[in-house]
Amino acid sequence: MEFCVSLRDLSVSFGSRQILKGVNVDFPCRKVTVLLGRSGSGKTTLLRSINRLNESFDGYRGYGTGRVFLDGVLRPISGSGSLPLSILRRKVGMVFQSPNPLPLSIGKNILLPLALVAGKEGEEGKDAMKKALEEVGLWREVSDRLDRPASSLSGGQQQRLCLARALALTPEILLLDEPTSSLDRAAGRRIEELIFSLRERYSILMVSHSLSQAQRLGDYFAILTEGTLNGLLPASELPHGAEAETFIANLL
Amino acid sequence: MFSSSSSPPWLRTVSLGVGAILASVFAFILFSALAALLRGVEWEFFGAVWSPREEKFGLLPMIYGSLILSFSALALGWVLSLGCCCTLRGLGPRWLAKILLTSLRFMTAIPTVVYGFAAVFLLVPVIRSAFGGSGFSWLAAAVMLALQGVPAMTLTMDGALQSIEEQTSLTAAALGLTPVQHLTWVVLPASKKWLLSSALLGYGRALGDTLLPIMLAGNAPQFAASPLESLRTLTAHIGLTLSTGAGGGERSSLLLAGGLLLVNSMIVSLTARALAGRGPAA
Numbered sequence: 001m002e003f004c005v006s007l008r009d010l011s012v013s014f015g016s017r018q019i020l021k022g023v024n025v026d027f028p029c030r031k032v033t034v035l036l037g038r039s040g041s042g043k044t045t046l047l048r049s050i051n052r053l054n055e056s057f058d059g060y061r062g063y064g065t066g067r068v069f070l071d072g073v074l075r076p077i078s079g080s081g082s083l084p085l086s087i088l089r090r091k092v093g094m095v096f097q098s099p100n101p102l103p104l105s106i107g108k109n110i111l112l113p114l115a116l117v118a119g120k121e122g123e124e125g126k127d128a129m130k131k132a133l134e135e136v137g138l139w140r141e142v143s144d145r146l147d148r149p150a151s152s153l154s155g156g157q158q159q160r161l162c163l164a165r166a167l168a169l170t171p172e173i174l175l176l177d178e179p180t181s182s183l184d185r186a187a188g189r190r191i192e193e194l195i196f197s198l199r200e201r202y203s204i205l206m207v208s209h210s211l212s213q214a215q216r217l218g219d220y221f222a223i224l225t226e227g228t229l230n231g232l233l234p235a236s237e238l239p240h241g242a243e244a245e246t247f248i249a250n251l252l
Numbered sequence: 253m254f255s256s257s258s259s260p261p262w263l264r265t266v267s268l269g270v271g272a273i274l275a276s277v278f279a280f281i282l283f284s285a286l287a288a289l290l291r292g293v294e295w296e297f298f299g300a301v302w303s304p305r306e307e308k309f310g311l312l313p314m315i316y317g318s319l320i321l322s323f324s325a326l327a328l329g330w331v332l333s334l335g336c337c338c339t340l341r342g343l344g345p346r347w348l349a350k351i352l353l354t355s356l357r358f359m360t361a362i363p364t365v366v367y368g369f370a371a372v373f374l375l376v377p378v379i380r381s382a383f384g385g386s387g388f389s390w391l392a393a394a395v396m397l398a399l400q401g402v403p404a405m406t407l408t409m410d411g412a413l414q415s416i417e418e419q420t421s422l423t424a425a426a427l428g429l430t431p432v433q434h435l436t437w438v439v440l441p442a443s444k445k446w447l448l449s450s451a452l453l454g455y456g457r458a459l460g461d462t463l464l465p466i467m468l469a470g471n472a473p474q475f476a477a478s479p480l481e482s483l484r485t486l487t488a489h490i491g492l493t494l495s496t497g498a499g500g501g502e503r504s505s506l507l508l509a510g511g512l513l514l515v516n517s518m519i520v521s522l523t524a525r526a527l528a529g530r531g532p533a534a
Contacts, residue, residue, distance in 0.1 A: 056425050089428035100423045103416060103442035112437055117428040165427070 002029040004173050004203035005050055006067045006074075012045050015059035019045045021227040022064070027220075029069065032195065032204045033232065034214040036248060037224030043207040046224065047175045050205070051092040052078060052085060068092065070172055090117050093166030097178040099158030101165075106153065107146030109161060110168050118169050132168035136160040136194055156187025163194060174198070176206040180213065192217060211245045223251045278514065285511020288504035295501040297508055302473040309505040313473045315512065317483035320476070321393055321465060322458035329398035329458070330451050333405035340406070341413050341439070342431045359403040368467035371396045376468065383480050388470035391479035396464050401454040408453060412446030413439055445527045452524040456517055462487035486513055 003026040012020040019042045027033050035043045048054045049066060066077035070091045076082045083091070101109050110129040114120045120128050133139040138160045142153070150161060159179060166174065176195065180188035195204060195217055208214045214221060221233040233251075238244045289297065292309070299310030336356065340349045371392060380387030416439050424434035440447075462485075465471075470482025471492060484492075486509045493502055 051426060053422065053426055056422060086428035086430065089426060094426040096423070096426075100420075102420055102423060102438050104438065113427040113429065116433050116437065169427070 002069070003027055004029045004069045005205070006069075007046075007049070008065045010046075010049060010062070010064035010066060012042075012049055012054055012060070012062045014054075014057060014061075019227055020049070023227075023229045025222060025229055025232065027203065027205055027222075027232075029203045030200060031219040032199050032206060032217050033220040033222055034218035035205065035207045035222045035224060036211070036214055036251075041224040042227040043224055044177055046229070047094070047177055047205060047207060050077065050173070050175060051089050051094055053089075053094070068173065086117055090169045091171050092173045092175060093169060093171035094175040095159070095162050095166055095177065095179045098182045099155055099162055101150035101153070101158050101161055104150060105147045106142050106150045106161060109150050110165050113165060114168055128168050129164075132164040133161075135167055135198075136164040137190075138164060154187070156183050156190060159183060159187070159191055160194070163191070167198075171202065173203045173205065176204060178207050178209050181209050188213075211248055214248070215244055221248065223248070225251075281507070281510050281514050284507040285514075288507040288511075292501060292504045292508075295505065297505055300475070304502055307501060309501045311486070311489075311505055311509055311512075313475055314484050314486045314489045314509065316475055317390075317465075317469070317473075318459055318485040318487070318513075321390060321397065321469065321483060321485055322455055324390070324394040324479070325397035325401065325458040326451060326455045328394060329401040329405060329454050332398060332402050333409055333450065333454070334447070336402065336406040337409045337413055338435065340410050341417060341435055343435065356403040356406055359400075360407075364400060364461065364463045365467075367396050367400050368464050371464075371468055379480070385480055386470065386482070388468060388482060389480050390469060390476045390483050393465050393469035393483075394479065396468055397458045397461055400461070400464065401457050404457065405450045405454045408450040409443070409447055412443045416442045449524045449527040452520050452527070456520040456524070459485075459516060459520075460487060460513065462491050466491055 005025075005027040007023050007025050010020055010023040011018065023042075023046060035046060037043050045054060049062065050068065054060050054062065067074050068077055068088070068091075070083065070088075077088070082088070102112070104112065107129065110132060111125050114125045114128055118128075130139060130143075133142065138157060141157065142148075142161075145152075150158060153161060159182075163179070179195070180191045183191065192213060195206065198204065199217075199219070206217065208217075215235075215238070219235055221235070221238075222229055223233065239247050295307065295309045297309055297311050299308060300312045301308045301310045302313060336352060338344075339352055342349075344352075375395060376387035376392050378387075379385075379389060379392055413435075417435070420438055420442075421431075421434060424438055425431075429438070465483075465485040465488040469485065469488065471484045471488055472482040473484045473489070474482065476483040490506050490509050493506055
């Protein structure tokens with residue numbers, strides 16, 4: 001099995017609090033892997049250790065090794081031989097729990113990172129923006145108001161904008177941190193459909209708070225228990241129907 | 253009418269009393285200014301000559317002086333404040349930001365007279381030896397007014413920048429933006445209204461300051477054409493004329509000067525409030 005991220009003995013702590021305790025796991029390429037676990041089990045920290053976002057927080061200390069498979073090469077996430085931080089984060093896109101458009105216009109939310117991080121400006125940038133907005137089904141809704149503030153969009157639209165913003169930077173891996181938890185049911189379903197449609201082109205690591213959502217989307221499941229994780233569970237090994245929920249709940 | 257309010261009656265009485273006192277002060281200044289304007293047509297209050305001996309009480313040089321001094325001090329001070337803010341928000345090294353923040357907080361506690369005093373002995377001689385003249389000039393007053401305004405403007409700007417930075421830093425980092433790109437392309441554009449509102453605050457303060465212009469600007473009631481020339485502001489004019497005893501046309505002209513300053517401050521303050529009320533673009 002090809003893998004997109006490989007973590008060995010990964011431990012992360014903030015100040016005196018240890019969040020991840022020696023995690024060993026290989027996440028498969030071009031599959032949806034759903035991270036499950038109780039609150040505080042380290043799901044978000046695990047995601048953020050892949051794009052080095054944990055380093056943005058005070059008191060961060062990390063041990064162990066992590067490697068990512070990007071541009072056909074397996075490289076360390078940090079240290080010698082790693083990609084520059086801005087390129088790593090461009091190649092490993094992230095969508096957060098709550099929609100977080102920048103306090104700019106709808107268009108600028110995508111055009112600005114495209115120009116600054118990917119060097120795509122002018123027509124090239126606009127084409128990439130249109131493609132990304134079409135990919136998340138938002139182009140027809142916003143094409144005539146790209147200069148309006150992104151905050152004028154509904155929550156679901158904002159989350160699709162954030163997904164489009166990440167996709168515009170042509171990532172290979174997508175980190176989705178409970179992307180539907182702050183949305184209403186219909187908007188959440190829309191995002192789920194999108195994730196489903198992206199599964200064959202991107203390697204997706206997703207934190208989910210919902211077991212039924214995990215079952216609908218996941219090819220693999222990673223169960224985190226108090227900062228530890230060992231191996232993955234393929235969807236084929238899950239019991240069917242309601243039993244699956246009980247099965248996973250027992251593992252948490 | 254206060255049935256929905258839970259505040260005790262004495263508190264409401266005190267607040268109404270204070271409000272009424274403030275309103276009466278404003279009303280007094282505005283009505284006096286209006287009365288002076290109506291009565292003193294022959295004194296040519298908006299004339300270009302101030303010469304009490306010739307019964308000419310023209311305020312135009314002082315209005316001009318106030319405006320050019322506050323705008324020049326603002327232009328200089330605003331740019332300095334923006335620079336300080338960017339240093340505080342990560343463009344400079346951390347140790348420099350710490351020193352700067354401590355200095356700015358310390359500067360807010362320094363009495364204006366100390367700024368004036370220091371400038372008389374440090375800045376004015378430098379201007380005198382470098383450019384000639386007495387050194388007491390538009391330039392000396394503008395530099396010191398700018399410096400005096402920097403702490404308030406910087407701390408106001410920084411409050412807005414910090415709040416937007418906190419809201420957006422993780423998103424920007426996750427997109428691969430560097431902290432400098434984040435500040436330049438996201439935080440500053442999103443803080444436009446606050447940057448403008450801090451400029452209005454700086455302008456209001458520069459316009460209202462009396463001591464620095466009196467001590468440093470030379471106080472000649474003339475239209476200064478160069479930063480090295482002397483000028484007199486409305487505030488300095490009120491201070492100087494009152495201290496030498498004023499009656500008749502002089503007194504009326506001072507009331508009008510006070511009214512003009514009050515109206516200007518009200519416009520600035522209301523505009524700043526309207527801008528701040530709308531807040532940074534969310």
